[in-house]
Amino acid sequence: MKRAEIITALVLMAIAATVGLEAVRLGPGWGDSGPRAGFFPFWLAVILGLSSLWILAQAVRDRSARMASPFFPAGALRLVLTVFLPMAGAVALFELVGFYLTSLAYLLVYIRLTGRQSWALTVAVSMLFPAATFLIFERWFLIPLPKGLFGERLLPF
Amino acid sequence: MDALLNLTSGFQIAITPYNLFIAAAGVFLGVIIGVLPGLGGTSGVAILLPLTFTMPTTSAIVFLSCIYWGALFGGAITSILFNIPGEPWSVAIMFDGYPMARAGRAGQALALAFIPGFFAALISVLLFTFFAPPLAELALKFGPPETFAILLLAFSTISGLGRGSPMKALASAALGFILASVGLDIVTGRPRLTFDVIILLSGFSFITASIGLFGIGEILQSAEETLEFRGAQGRVGLRDMWLTVTSLCRSPATFLTSTILGFWVGILPGTGATPASFMSYGLARQYSRHPEKFGSGAPEGVIAAQSSAQAAGIGALLPMVTLGIPGSPTAAVILGGLYIWGLTPGPTLFVEQKDFVWGLIASMYIGNVMGVLLCLFLVPLFAAVLRVPTPILTPTIILLSAIGAYAVKNTTFDVWLLLVFGAAGYVFKKLDYPLAPFVIALVLGDMTEEALRQSLIMSDGSLLIFLTRPIAATFLAAAAAFFFLPGLLLLWRRRRGRQVAAQAWRRP
Numbered sequence: 001m002k003r004a005e006i007i008t009a010l011v012l013m014a015i016a017a018t019v020g021l022e023a024v025r026l027g028p029g030w031g032d033s034g035p036r037a038g039f040f041p042f043w044l045a046v047i048l049g050l051s052s053l054w055i056l057a058q059a060v061r062d063r064s065a066r067m068a069s070p071f072f073p074a075g076a077l078r079l080v081l082t083v084f085l086p087m088a089g090a091v092a093l094f095e096l097v098g099f100y101l102t103s104l105a106y107l108l109v110y111i112r113l114t115g116r117q118s119w120a121l122t123v124a125v126s127m128l129f130p131a132a133t134f135l136i137f138e139r140w141f142l143i144p145l146p147k148g149l150f151g152e153r154l155l156p157f
Numbered sequence: 158m159d160a161l162l163n164l165t166s167g168f169q170i171a172i173t174p175y176n177l178f179i180a181a182a183g184v185f186l187g188v189i190i191g192v193l194p195g196l197g198g199t200s201g202v203a204i205l206l207p208l209t210f211t212m213p214t215t216s217a218i219v220f221l222s223c224i225y226w227g228a229l230f231g232g233a234i235t236s237i238l239f240n241i242p243g244e245p246w247s248v249a250i251m252f253d254g255y256p257m258a259r260a261g262r263a264g265q266a267l268a269l270a271f272i273p274g275f276f277a278a279l280i281s282v283l284l285f286t287f288f289a290p291p292l293a294e295l296a297l298k299f300g301p302p303e304t305f306a307i308l309l310l311a312f313s314t315i316s317g318l319g320r321g322s323p324m325k326a327l328a329s330a331a332l333g334f335i336l337a338s339v340g341l342d343i344v345t346g347r348p349r350l351t352f353d354v355i356i357l358l359s360g361f362s363f364i365t366a367s368i369g370l371f372g373i374g375e376i377l378q379s380a381e382e383t384l385e386f387r388g389a390q391g392r393v394g395l396r397d398m399w400l401t402v403t404s405l406c407r408s409p410a411t412f413l414t415s416t417i418l419g420f421w422v423g424i425l426p427g428t429g430a431t432p433a434s435f436m437s438y439g440l441a442r443q444y445s446r447h448p449e450k451f452g453s454g455a456p457e458g459v460i461a462a463q464s465s466a467q468a469a470g471i472g473a474l475l476p477m478v479t480l481g482i483p484g485s486p487t488a489a490v491i492l493g494g495l496y497i498w499g500l501t502p503g504p505t506l507f508v509e510q511k512d513f514v515w516g517l518i519a520s521m522y523i524g525n526v527m528g529v530l531l532c533l534f535l536v537p538l539f540a541a542v543l544r545v546p547t548p549i550l551t552p553t554i555i556l557l558s559a560i561g562a563y564a565v566k567n568t569t570f571d572v573w574l575l576l577v578f579g580a581a582g583y584v585f586k587k588l589d590y591p592l593a594p595f596v597i598a599l600v601l602g603d604m605t606e607e608a609l610r611q612s613l614i615m616s617d618g619s620l621l622i623f624l625t626r627p628i629a630a631t632f633l634a635a636a637a638a639f640f641f642l643p644g645l646l647l648l649w650r651r652r653r654g655r656q657v658a659a660q661a662w663r664r665p
Contacts, residue, residue, distance in 0.1 A: 001588075008588055012328055019335050019350060026342075026349050034614035037342040037349050040606045041335060048331035051324045058322070071587065076381040083380040084580070087373075087555055091576055094559065095569050103556050115548020125549055133560065142211050143564050 004071040005059035012052035020045035086110050098147035100130045160287055167515025171523055176216055180520055183220040184527045187227020191234070192539050194241050195379040196554055198228035199486045199596075200372030203364050204557050206494050207564035214498045215516040221491045222474065222517060223524040226278070228487075229430060229470045230528045233270040233463055234539055238263060238391050246430035246466040249438040253451060253458030260454055263391030267536055268401040269456050270463040271393070275529035276405070277416040277464030281471035282521045284420060289507075289518070293479040296504035301611035302622050304481075306632035308605045311426030311482045313640035315594045322589065323644065329585070330594035336361045337602020344610060356570050363493045363599045365562040365571045369578025370585070370592050371486075372558050376551060377583040391540065393533050404456065411441045411457045412464055419465030423472025429485025429593075430466040430473070437465030471521060478514055479504055482601065486593040493600045 019041055026038030059067070072080070090106040107126035111117050137143045170176065190201035202224050209217035232244030237254035250270060257266035299307070312330055339350040340360030351357040405412055415437035422433035441461035442451040451458050473484030474491070481503030483489035495502045506514050532539070562575040585592060598605075616622035623629050 004584070005588055008584060008590075012332070015332070015335070022350050022352075026347065030618055034344070034618075035610045037345050037347045040609065041338050041350060044331050044334050044338070048328055048335065051328040051331065054324045055322070055328060058324070073381065079380050080377050080583070083377060083551060086552075087579075088576055090555070091559070091569075091572050094572055099560065099563070106556065107552050110552040111548050115546065117546060117548055121549075125553075129553055129556065133556075137208075137560065137564075141208050143207060143560075144567075145560060146563065146567075146569065 001069050001071050002059060002062070002067040005062075005067070006056060009052045009056035009059060013049055013056070016045045016049035016052060020049065082114050086114065094146070099145040100134065100147070103130045103133070160290055163290075163511065163515045164286055164519060166512075167517075167519035168522075170215055170512055170516040171219065171519035176219055176516070176520070177523070179212070179216045179220045180223045180524050181527055183223025184227040184230075184524055184531060187224035187229075188231035188234075188528070188531060188539055189227075189542055190224065191228035191231020191247075192243050192542050193550065193554075194235055194243050195375045195550075197371055197375060198225060198232075198244055198246075199490055200368055200375065200558070201228060202487055202490045203367040204372060204554075204561040206364055206490065206497075207561055209494060210497070210564070214500060214510075215513050217494065217498055218491070218513060218517045219520040219524070221494055222520060223527070225470055225487055225491070226467075226521070226524040226528045227531075229278075229467050230271060230274065230532045231539065232466075233274070234267065234391075234532070234536060235543065237266045237270065237459075238540055239543060246434045246469075247462070248431075249434045249462035250459055250466075252438065252462075253453070253455045256452070256454035257456075257459070258391060262454070264393045264397040265400060265456075266454075266459055267391055268393050268397035268533070269459040271529050271532045272398060272401045273405060273412050273460045274463040274467045275525055277412070277419065278467040278471055278525040278528075279522070280416050281420045281423075281468040282518070282525065285471055285475055285521065286518055289475060289479050289514075292475070293504040293507040296480050297508070299504075299628070300626075301608045301615065302626050302629040303632065305605065305608035305612055306623055306629040306636065307480060308482060308601060308608060310632045310636040310639065311476075311597070311601075312594065313636040314425050314428060315591070315597065323640070325588075325590045326594050329590050329592065330598045333366075333595035333598025334602045334605070336366070337599045338606065343603050343607055356568065359566060361574070361599065362562075362565045362571060363490070363596060364565045365574050366578050366599055367486075367490050367493075367596045368558045368561050369575045370582035370596065372554070373575060373579025374582025374586055374592075376554060377579060378586055380551070391536055393536055398533065405460075408457075411445075411461050415441065415461040415465040416468045419468030420472040422465075423469030423484050424475050426476055426482050426484055426597075428469075429487065430469040433469035434462040434466040437461040467525075474517075474521075477502055478506055478517070481604065483597060486596055489593070489597045489600050496600075 023038035023042035023045055026041070027036035028038040028042035029036060086106060086109060090102050093102045093105060104126050107129055108122060111122045111125060112119065133145070137145055171180070186205065187201070190196050190198060202221055205224060206221065209220055212220065228244060229246070232242065232247030233250050233254065235241055235243030236247040236251040237258050240251055240255040242248040242251055254266045254270065257263065315326060315330070335350070337360070340358055341347070342349050348358055418437050418440065419433040422428050422436060423430065438458060438461050441457050442448050445451065445455070445457060469485070473488040476482050476484050477488050477492050481501070483492045492502050500506065500510060500513065558575060559572050562571040563569065565571055582592060612622055623633055
């Protein structure tokens with residue numbers, strides 16, 4: 001936990017520094033027509049920098065039991081990754097083949113491999129979900145979902 | 158009397174068949190969102206927000222607010238029957254609701270949540286109906302310095318009243334403001350913080366951020382533990398309802414104090430139903446004649462937690478319509494919706510968008526009646542939602558989140574952002590960084606910056622303008638009090654604790 005606290009605080013400080021530099025470039029002070037574009041971001045960067053410095057100092061000094069406990073409890077990392085990695089894969093696929101084919105593939109893989117549900121249930125859900133979203137979003141609420149770079153050619157509608 | 162007239166015209170708008178259908182759909186979806194653990198009201202509203210893009214604005218606000226009312230009711234079902242909180246605000250309902258269910262009194266526990274919850278909502282809507290117009294009238298006189306001061310007040314209550322480190326709340330708010338300022342500068346039109354990436358010119362959307370941080374973050378966090386739903390069966394009988402009503406009439410004190418406290422906490426910017434329910438539960442236990450019964454099935458515990466949460470939900474929308482600042486994280490997402498529909502939240506709504514405001518207020522009455530009826534009679538149906546296996550629920554929620562993020566600007570970039578925000582939300586949650594300040598800052602960022610810059614232009618750069626205008630100065634003083642009070646109280650208690658300890662040490 002301690003290491004995670006320190007890394008997060010350092011990341012926040014890095015963000016503060018980047019934003020601060022950009023704000024200085026934009027002009028943090030007073031211009032012809034009042035505060036310039038960098039004025040607000042500059043002071044935000046100062047606040048973020050100071051508060052994350054404080055958090056960092058606290059984390060370094062803190063010797064409580066919470067700090068000593070690991071960020072991922074035993075086995076937790078694997079469980080979190082089994083949700084996160086298929087999701088990341090789906091997002092990548094989304095870009096290529098659009099929403100409907102992605103959801104079909106993602107549901108098939110996730111429900112069967114990760115969830116270990118029966119084939120019948122897997123196939124039923126994987127078919128029904130894209131069909132339902134098509135009706136609700138595309139037909140009723142007129143929100144077109146992306147078909148991706150190749151999806152247009154692969155889908156009949 | 159003006160309010161009554163306006164309310165009548167509001168009802169005429171709200172009871173058109175289309176709006177009634179929209180309200181019913183919203184409440185129904187809301188209850189399901191409430192029942193599902195790992196899908197909170199805030200992310201639920203954010204995921205469903207794109208559905209409102211093609212609706213008329215009044216129907217859109219009816220839909221979103223009814224989801225909120227439904228979720229406020231629904232969370233109690235999971236807490237009482239399964240001992241798992243369906244929503245953060247229903248954690249306190251578990252303490253006494255689940256022991257009652259274990260003892261075979263599930264129906265009574267549910268009735269104790271729904272019926273007082275409904276009456277709490279009703280009282281709050283009445284307060285809302287008569288408080289909102291004068292408050293909006295007062296707010297119409299506000300200039301930029303007052304607006305900025307009240308925004309500061311909003312942020313100081315969020316960071317001061319929140320549990321955990323105020324520095325983390327501050328960092329979280331600053332980060333939200335920074336993301337809000339990415340894109341074109343609102344005054345000069347110059348691109349800033351975009352680092353020459355074209356897609357960043359349009360800035361970050363709060364929808365993507367809130368779905369990612371709350372929704373995906375919650376899913377990742379709940380992936381750590383495998384939830385098993387082994388719960389009590391429950392159905393609310395007429396006898397349970399009758400018992401609840403008679404016990405409410407016999408001892409209304411807990412109910413009334415929780416309702417008023419909840420409404421007040423709801424109005425306070427950024428706090429919402431979750432702290433309200435905890436505070437009322439604590440208060441009810443402290444002033445109970447038999448506090449030892451709390452935690453093992455005290456009816457007052459359920460009443461206090463649920464009525465307070467529902468009153469707070471209504472209260473949270475009061476500053477949103479009158480001042481343009483959200484009373485809770487969920488209200489922040491709804492407020493963001495107003496911007497998307499092309500409305501300016503705040504007191505001008507009462508002048509320019511009468512139909513919208515009064516349609517919303519009328520739908521609060523209607524939505525809560527629908528909510529209590531749905532919950533009382535369909536508990537078994539909603540509880541059955543939890544029998545859907547998690548391996549099916551998780552990917553479908555993720556896919557719906559992806560649609561929500563995509564539909565904001567029709568870019569797949571937002572879906573990638575969803576992953577980033579999801580991972581960040583998971584880390585922030587584990588490290589106790591509060592997420593509410595972040596999302597609220599992201600929604601209110603432009604408004605805050607504009608108010609600050611205009612005030613400074615008015616005063617030629619002097620910060621004294623916030624102190625010389627009486628209303629602004631009052632808000633600033635209140636902001637300072639809210640921000641520093643919790644810290645000072647802690648210090649004082651610690652010092653007193655030390656003195657007591659020292660005396661105790663001297664005595665023997």
